[in-house]
Amino acid sequence: MSKQVDHLYIQSFSGYAFADGLRVTGRVLNHKPRNSKTDNSPYAWQASFANFNTYEVENVQVTLWFNGKPVACCLTNSEGYYYFEVQMLWEEAKEKQTKWLPYKIQCEYQKLAQEKKCWFFQPNSNFDYGIISDIDDTLIHTGVNSFFKWELIKNSIFTLAEERVPINSASKFYQALRAQSTDVDRPFFYLSNSPFNLYSYLQVFLRIHKFPKGVLLLRDFPNLWRQMFNQEKPHKQKEILRILNAFQDKTFVLIGDSGEHDPSIYTEIAQVYPDRITAILLRRVKSKSKMRLASRIVSKFKTTPVVFFSNGEEAITAAKKMGLIQ
Numbered sequence: 001m002s003k004q005v006d007h008l009y010i011q012s013f014s015g016y017a018f019a020d021g022l023r024v025t026g027r028v029l030n031h032k033p034r035n036s037k038t039d040n041s042p043y044a045w046q047a048s049f050a051n052f053n054t055y056e057v058e059n060v061q062v063t064l065w066f067n068g069k070p071v072a073c074c075l076t077n078s079e080g081y082y083y084f085e086v087q088m089l090w091e092e093a094k095e096k097q098t099k100w101l102p103y104k105i106q107c108e109y110q111k112l113a114q115e116k117k118c119w120f121f122q123p124n125s126n127f128d129y130g131i132i133s134d135i136d137d138t139l140i141h142t143g144v145n146s147f148f149k150w151e152l153i154k155n156s157i158f159t160l161a162e163e164r165v166p167i168n169s170a171s172k173f174y175q176a177l178r179a180q181s182t183d184v185d186r187p188f189f190y191l192s193n194s195p196f197n198l199y200s201y202l203q204v205f206l207r208i209h210k211f212p213k214g215v216l217l218l219r220d221f222p223n224l225w226r227q228m229f230n231q232e233k234p235h236k237q238k239e240i241l242r243i244l245n246a247f248q249d250k251t252f253v254l255i256g257d258s259g260e261h262d263p264s265i266y267t268e269i270a271q272v273y274p275d276r277i278t279a280i281l282l283r284r285v286k287s288k289s290k291m292r293l294a295s296r297i298v299s300k301f302k303t304t305p306v307v308f309f310s311n312g313e314e315a316i317t318a319a320k321k322m323g324l325i326q
Helices: 044-052 147-157 170-178 196-208 224-229 235-246 262-272 288-299 312-321
Strands: 009-012 015-018 021-029 061-066 069-075 081-087 099-109 112-122 129-134 188-195 215-219 251-257 277-283 306-309
Touching: 009 099, 009 112, 021 061, 021 099, 021 112, 021 235, 061 081, 069 081, 129 170, 129 235, 170 312, 188 196, 188 235, 196 215, 235 251, 235 262, 251 262, 262 277, 262 288, 277 312, 288 306, 306 312
Parallel strands: 015 112, 129 188, 129 251, 188 215, 251 277, 277 306
Antiparallel strands: 009 021, 015 021, 021 081, 061 069, 061 099, 099 112
């Protein structure tokens, strides 16, 4: 028996403009999710549970508006998601900084209607290179390699975003990457295998610890049955390829960790696009077996410079030697 829908809440995710198009996505829920201390939840797990205990609304008519005009329409899928990738003609950006431009999402479902002002980012076309970075165990300890993944559960469910601690000097490293002599902002794309349910949670973490503002790209909640039979590329790989396709005349630096699949995904992409990937930086993890595997992958790869680092200070030193930071 389906739940009666008495309200529409629009949760928009980061969108971005590129040479001749725009990508924005989000989902429609029956209530606003919560996940921070501002929601007055006495315990972290209560806020986390509320963020996962959502009721997504299917078949909502969603209209994307920009500059006062309707641009495109779609229906939300079975999990409440909408996704727009539309062709747009942009004026050449005069500002050196990345622009965040407003657009509107309008929803209609039965007798209900809702609209929300949202934002997408448009990088200046003169940036020298962009940064595509993993989040999990690159910016923030997740505990994905812990026994039975207990640390991952503890960190994600029983710890508020405001209480999470970033990797040592990581924010300093990313702020150094952001700055350059021409003052043209470099765009940042943050990737995570976390589900969209943790979108606001990770936004809070990035903002509190002063990481450069950028696009946050997560994925749908993992479906183990679908993963077993689906031959699609991994989430990170698909998103990186979309970014490379969107900014076809630009180069990027890939930043990740040595604990999961980043070494193989990054080197495979750099092998196919040797002129598009300037460098790969991988944070060392504590697992000796994971580090041995990452080292074997990197030792056979000569296409793009690959550097291992333990903390932000080491990463800054390596980036300076490669000319990424002045």
